[in-house]
Amino acid sequence: MAKSRSTQSRDPNKRVRPASWQIFMVSFFLLYMLVPIISTYVFSVATRWDRTILPEGYTLEFYKRAFAASYFTITLRNSLILSLATILVSLLVIVPTVYxxxxxxxxxxxxxxxxxxxxxxxxxxxxxxxxxxxxxxxxLARSPTLLIGAVVIYSMPFMYRPVSNAIQAVDAQVLTEAGQSLGANVFQVLYRIIIPNILPGILSGSLLVFSTVFAEYTLTSLIVGAKFKTFPLLLVEFTRINGNVASAFSVISFTIAWLVSILILWVGSMGNTKRTKTIRAR
Amino acid sequence: MAYLELKNVNKYYAGVAAVHDFSLDIEKGSLVSFLGPSGCGKTTTLRMIAGFEQLDSGTIRLDGNDIVPVPPNRRDIGMVFQSYALFPNMTVRENVAFGLEMKKTPKAEIKKHVDNVLEMVRLQDTAKRFPHQLSGGQQQRIALARALAVQPRVLLLDEPLSALDAEVRVVLRGEIRRIQSELAITTVYVTHDQEEALSISDKVVVMNKGLIEQVGAPEEIYRAPNTRFVATFIGTANQFLGKTSGKNMVVCNNVELFTNSLTDFKTDQPVVVLVRPENIQVQAEQSRQKGWNSIHGEVETITFHGAITRLGVNVNGQRVVADITVANTQPVSLNQKLWLQFPPEACQVMVVEE
Structure with missing residues (x-):
């Protein structure tokens, strides 16, 4: 990498061709990541796809059946409740502890x-x-509350790492002392100084927790089962009934996860835009 | 009674004394420096005044009141850190206003105060910028402004210039002194840089291994060091080890030196004679002034420092350094034999503990 960069700096117009092994590595990685996702998307709209390379026909029938499924909205709601509650609990536990x-x-x-x-x-x-x-x-027995507790434990590392790294990076100790010497108490220091400065860490932690918990199956199935059915449970149920509808569910699940990620990133960038605006106003 | 009073303050880390039996009176409106090598306890002492470290024993009184039980955010003591510690998420104005907001000062008043202190540090035009858009020197000025905005009873500065370039350091230390005198704010300044401490302080506290070695005005510390540590840590001093002999003579391994009266010493007592390089005159010929020391040596090193040139002279095996200025000395060359001359008053004699 360093080599190609230095060549570029000598002649910015001349593009350096990547080596063939680099092209191979990148293509392999992209294929590995994208083929399952693309196949799922295609399978969710395919009429029949077992005798040909590409599907024989396309239909939106499976989405109709997915949206019509009796548990569709309830499981979606439950999954969102579970993910957001987990994020909230981990934030309340992890941020003050790490600080x-x-x-x-x-x-x-x-x-x-x-x-x-x-x-x-x-x-x-x-x-x-x-x-x-x-x-x-x-x-507590077999309750959604117990499930949230379990999921918090299981997803804790995903929140801890980014938050811990962010706090490490801002030198929380000195900032705290500076705040205290100016008359701020611990809560004011946390709320006004520490949290705004580690917000990127908090956001990436929340994103990781959300995507992990939104797709969580094992704990949910074993702890609450049918009492508090989540989206992944519904999805697994349908893999046994109809693969195409299950694919449609997967696509819906992907889409929701992406939308929520964008939402979280957008909320996070609001703080930054405020900052950039003030800079531009000069 | 002094404004800030430390009495028998002790602090141990894992059983080792970081600060030992520290007692000091600081007058209102004065600037006192804690000077010493790293690990001497100067920063620990400062942090105990700020409330960031707990005392193991002793008391700290501010304006007559014991402040040890008071948490740091209610001590009304401002602090400036080596790493600036500006809040990265806030603009310069928000940083400086922070302390006033914590005090619930009315908005209009905050604005006026902030403008005032920014003007004091001469950075009014940076108010809307963020810390990362400023140079190190500017950031430290803002940190100073932020600490001063709340009008604290005491200002603490923890090696505030250590992270800055030499040039900025000299300018900024002058600024700090100017602002400190203008506001007459009681200030404690921690540094390991002797030049810094000597140039801006009313009083210097030289510390070593958790103990106070000497407290005094800068000139006093330099001219009349109490201990061998102070003499060698502040400035440079030639050291001659020897034994007292007679009323005003010290016999060293390689030279005999005339000193001021030695009535305070026993005969044959092991002592060290300290002579500052700038007190030594260099002559090509021996032209003995009455009562002066005159020792013969050969130039081994010549180091040009700008205003002065420092010579390393071999005197019977011992390296003696002497400073010469271009104006009053003839050019000196390597391996030249010459005479080093200095009056008895230039010799400071100290007992050597064996």
């Missing part, structure tokens, strides 16, 4: 780092069954 550890309890940071890898080490089935057994009393 506290970075400013007051620096020695505990390695411990927290290790703790935040643990969810990856516990098989989800084990986590789900253990939680179901321990919290087997009402109102």
């Amino acid at each position: 506290w550890v970075h400013t007051r309890l620096v020695g505990a940071k390695p411990l927290l780092d290790i703790l935040m890898i643990l969810p990856f080490g516990i098989p989800m089935v084990v986590l789900a069954l253990a939680l179901v057994q321990v919290y087997n009393f009402p109102p």
Whole structure:
């Protein structure tokens, strides 16, 4: 990379051709990522696709059936509730904890780092069954609340990493002391100084958690099952009935995830545009 | 009674004293520097005044009141950090206004105050910019303005110029002193740069290994160091180890030196004689002035420093440094033999603890 850049700086008009192995790597990666998605999209509108390379015909029939499915809106709503509640709980737990550890309890940071890898080490089935057994009393037993708790644990690393990196990058300790010396208390420091400065980390954490939780199947199926049916549950149900409708569901799911991502990024960029506007106003 | 009073302040880290039995009175409106090598406890002491570190024992009084139990945000003490610590999400104006907003000052008043302090640091035209659009020196001026905007009772500066270029450093330290005198604000300035401390302070506190070595006016610290550490840390000093002999003579390994009266010392006591390089006169011929020391040596190194030239002279195996100015000395060349002459008053004698 460094080599091609230096060549360009000598003659900006001359484009450097990438090596053939570079083209191969990039193409392979793109194919690997895109083929399943494109196939899913195509399959959701294909009439029959088992004897030919391209489908024999196209139809929107499966989308009609998907939207008409009795649980469609309820599962969509449940999935959104689950994802947003998880984001909210992880933010409330993670942001103050990470801030506290970075400013007051620096020695505990390695411990927290290790703790935040643990969810990856516990098989989800084990986590789900253990939680179901321990919290087997009402109102928690097999409730959506218990599910949110479980999903928070499982998605915690996705929130922790970006937030922790962001706090590390802004030198929270010095900013806190500066704020305090100007008369701000801990809440004012968090709200006025720390959170605005780590917003990009909070947003990317929220995005990761959203996309992970929106597609969550194992915990939901084992902890609440049919009582609180989410979108992935409905999708899996339909793979057994009709593959094309399931594909249509997948496409809807992708689309919603993308829309929400764009929404979160847009909300996040509002703070930045305010900043750029003030700069331009000079 | 002093305005800011530290009494028997102790601070330990893992059983090791970072600050040991620190007592100091700081007068209202004065600028006091804590000067010492890194790890001497100067920053720790400053942070204890700010409230960011807890004392292990001792008291800190501000205007007669014990401030140790008061949390940092209610101490009314401003602080400027080495890394500027401006809030990146706020404009210059918002940064400077922050402290006033915390005090719930009315909006119109905030604007007036902010304009005033920005004018004081001569950066009115940067009000709408963000910190990352400013140079290091400008950022530190804003940090100073931000700390001053709330009119704190004490201003603390923690190595404020260490991250800046040499040129900016000299300009800004003058600015700091000017603003400090104008506002007559009680200020504690932490630095490891002796030139900085000597040039702007009313009083310098030289620290080493958690202890105060000496407290005094800059001239006093330089001319009459109390300890060997102060003498060598502030400026340069030639050190001659030897033993006292008679009323005004120290016999060293390679030279004998006349000093001022040694009545405070026992005979044959191990001492060190300190001589500053600028007090040594260099002569080609021995033209002994009455009572002066005159030692013979050979020039080994010549280092040009601009205003002065520093010579390294070999005197019977010991390196002695002497400063000469172009105006009053003939040109000197390497390996030249010459005479180093200095009066007894230039010799400071200190006991060597064995």
